[in-house]
Amino acid sequence: MKIVIVDYGMGNIKSIESALKYLGVEEIVVSHEFEEISSGDKLILPGVGSFFKAMQNIKKLDLDVMLNKLVVEEKKPILGICLGMQLMCRNSEENGFHEGLGFISGEVKKFQEGLLKVPHVGFNQVSTCSGSKLYDSLDNLSDFYFTHSYRLKSDEDINQSTCTYIDEFIVSYEFENIAGVQFHPELSQTKGLKLLDNFIKNF
Amino acid sequence: MLRQRLIFTLIYKDGFFYQSRNFRLQRVGNLKWLERNYKFKEIAFSLDEIVVLNTSATQESLKEFASTLSSLVDGVFIPIAAGGYIRKMEDAKLLFENGMDKIVINTILHSNKELVKELVEYYGSQSVLASIDYRLVDGVATVYVENSKSNTFKTLESYVKEVEKLGVGEIYLNSIDQDGTGFGYDLESVRIIAKEVSIPLIIAGGAGNEKHFEEGLSLIGINAVATANLFNFIGDGLPNARKAILNKGFNIASWS
Numbered sequence: 001m002k003i004v005i006v007d008y009g010m011g012n013i014k015s016i017e018s019a020l021k022y023l024g025v026e027e028i029v030v031s032h033e034f035e036e037i038s039s040g041d042k043l044i045l046p047g048v049g050s051f052f053k054a055m056q057n058i059k060k061l062d063l064d065v066m067l068n069k070l071v072v073e074e075k076k077p078i079l080g081i082c083l084g085m086q087l088m089c090r091n092s093e094e095n096g097f098h099e100g101l102g103f104i105s106g107e108v109k110k111f112q113e114g115l116l117k118v119p120h121v122g123f124n125q126v127s128t129c130s131g132s133k134l135y136d137s138l139d140n141l142s143d144f145y146f147t148h149s150y151r152l153k154s155d156e157d158i159n160q161s162t163c164t165y166i167d168e169f170i171v172s173y174e175f176e177n178i179a180g181v182q183f184h185p186e187l188s189q190t191k192g193l194k195l196l197d198n199f200i201k202n203f
Numbered sequence: 204m205l206r207q208r209l210i211f212t213l214i215y216k217d218g219f220f221y222q223s224r225n226f227r228l229q230r231v232g233n234l235k236w237l238e239r240n241y242k243f244k245e246i247a248f249s250l251d252e253i254v255v256l257n258t259s260a261t262q263e264s265l266k267e268f269a270s271t272l273s274s275l276v277d278g279v280f281i282p283i284a285a286g287g288y289i290r291k292m293e294d295a296k297l298l299f300e301n302g303m304d305k306i307v308i309n310t311i312l313h314s315n316k317e318l319v320k321e322l323v324e325y326y327g328s329q330s331v332l333a334s335i336d337y338r339l340v341d342g343v344a345t346v347y348v349e350n351s352k353s354n355t356f357k358t359l360e361s362y363v364k365e366v367e368k369l370g371v372g373e374i375y376l377n378s379i380d381q382d383g384t385g386f387g388y389d390l391e392s393v394r395i396i397a398k399e400v401s402i403p404l405i406i407a408g409g410a411g412n413e414k415h416f417e418e419g420l421s422l423i424g425i426n427a428v429a430t431a432n433l434f435n436f437i438g439d440g441l442p443n444a445r446k447a448i449l450n451k452g453f454n455i456a457s458w459s
Contacts, residue, residue, distance in 0.1 A: 014302030119329040123206040123456035143456035147329040189458040
């Protein structure tokens with residue numbers, strides 16, 4: 001099993017590498033080169049930071065074109081984590097209005113202000129969806145670690161799980177070969193490791 | 204429901220971890236020692252987060268600190284925040300590159316607000332933790348910087364508001380008076396500040412047993428309680444404290 005962590009210069013890649021190593025993944029590569037990425041059995045799109053800056057970096061490295069070919073056309077399995085999950089959606093209103101990769105129909109919006117503290121930081125319970133491959137053998141309302149100020153909304157059914165903080169928002173989606181999680185599985189103790197393992201085995 | 208958090212803070216200086224008491228340091232051991240005697244990576248499975256503070260106030264110390272952090276990350280699957288003597292963008296970059304999820308800043312909140320704004324813009328609010336040290340001066344909570352050595356002559360209440368405006372993601376509030384005493388948190392000051400803060404608030408300084416954690420978690424507006432007390436939470440101390448707190452029905456995460 002070879003997993004490529006797509007590197008566009010944002011986010012903590014080391015924690016993800018360390019979790020994959022712990023799960024026994026034979027080959028873990030961090031890269032933004034087409035040859036490396038296309039040779040991976042599975043991909044992870046990480047990310048922490050601003051949506052706009054991330055899309056700028058992705059375009060500069062031609063990763064938008066590469067990912068479109070590998071993920072949309074060739075159906076290579078991919079897991080987006082945190083900002084990576086948001087980037088695969090249509091657009092975000094973080095610092096203006098910016099288009100994302102557009103693989104998933106969903107829009108990233110700011111938490112409503114003045115009700116509860118933002119950012120949403122810490123472990124929170126996730127309402128899983130039935131038939132999910134990501135949450136296989138994980139209990140409904142399991143705790144995962146979040147840290148974010150913007151969250152995903154969608155009018156369509158994207159096979160989502162949800163979490164409630166200020167309002168109910170989308171925590172994960174699973175669409176054919178494409179999956180994304182708003183929380184950080186690599187920072188969510190044993191349950192997070194299990195979810196990563198599910199991605200490796202079930203996608 | 205969003206859980207409250209239990210955080211352990213490691214105090215670091217030139218290759219070793221320390222127990223702090225009112226900011227006076229007592230050397231405990233290096234990373235290997237910590238792993239051997241405290242089984243630190245195992246203990247991390249009963250924590251929500253780790254904070255590591257470098258107290259060596261030199262630019263050269265940062266590289267060495269970063270390489271220690273890099274070995275600490277392996278096999279620990281919770282967020283780690285680190286800081287101490289961050290004075291420019293590259294210092295923060297070095298810590299992120301070595302596997303940190305967040306950076307901790309303190310003195311620059313007072314001395315270099317432009318840098319704080321730059322860090323927030325580049326890494327996002329959620330990656331920047333503002334550490335604030337204070338002590339009571341004639342009964343008034345007053346903020347100190349530079350490892351508690353330098354008085355800002357600002358009240359904690361006004362300072363917290365200033366800091367929030369810089370866009371930081373969380374506040375880590377440490378009472379210098381209570382630091383390392385094991386006598387419990389400065390609940391009186393915390394109670395007042397918690398009402399003012401609209402971002403996540405972590406309290407530190409004084410926790411010596413699980414009762415103190417419970418006192419902190421019971422206050423309205425407290426998101427996390429932290430301790431740096433290696434001596435009081437040796438061995439099974441932390442796992443047992445977490446279990447006891449969970450059994451009493453406190454709102455913290457359970458991974459079992």
